[in-house]
Amino acid sequence: MFTGIIEELGEVRAVDHAQDAATLTVSGPQVTSDASHGDSIAVDGVCLTVTAHGSGWFSADVMAETLHRSTLGSLVPGSRVNLERAMPSSGRFGGHIVQGHIDGVVEVESITPAEKWTVVRLRAPHRLSRYLAEKGSVALNGVSLTISAISTEPAQDWFEISLIPTTLAATNLGGLAVDDQLNVEVDVIAKYLERLGSVEVAR
Structure with a gap:
């Protein structure tokens, strides 16, 4: 983990x-x-x-x-x-639970620099959009990030992250360009909740 x-x-x-x-x-x-x-x-x-x-x-x-x-x-x-x-048993959760099991890839739609951070909008596969929530967690290329905005239109599967200078300097997210692809792992808790819900409905 x-x-x-x-x-x-x-x-x-x-x-x-x-x-x-x-x-x-x-x-x-x-x-x-x-x-x-x-x-x-x-x-x-x-x-x-x-x-x-x-x-x-x-x-x-x-x-x-x-x-x-x-x-x-x-x-x-x-x-x-x-x-x-992998995190040792005595380690500290600095980000969120990341399994290292990739769910798919997302594509960079736009990059908007600001004074203190950079906003990146990403296109997500439709099948993964239901696991994404504003202010929820997502891992991109293994980096624990918070979703800062998400599409409210059913036909648009995009979400945004805001990257601070430290993240840009310490990871390969600092070299992003439009249309680049990134590995995405959605929050495992969301997937388990969906699974539990489907089991209850089946009963």
Whole structure:
């Protein structure tokens, strides 16, 4: 489990593609400082398992399902990625409950800089819109964020986030451009509430 507080910006060293999978090798001195085989590290919000590691780097296998559902399939050597180690049992929730299980991708519709923050509007898949709520939590590329505005029109599936300078500097959200795609994980509590409601109706 993660909290959406990015520890460092890593860099993709290599992407080795196989028929239905890929192996990512990523530089990340901080997240690998205590890494062991089998540890979990979130790469742009995707929970991956360390299969090899060395001084300042680690490798992880990515299956076809993950490559298709997330943006990891578009990574190339030199790509900058957000990194976070799994939260220890003695850790503190700085963000919100993030599982590292990506629900899909969203696209940047507009970017509006302001004096103290930057507002980013994103287009969401219709199937995910019901899990988004104004002032609710969402993880984008693994970053825990608060939804600052959301469409009230049924035909428009957009939401907005407001990024402070610290977030722009410490994560790869600082390099966003219109039409960029981001990994999205909606609040797991919303999904469980929906599931519980459907079970009760079925009874």
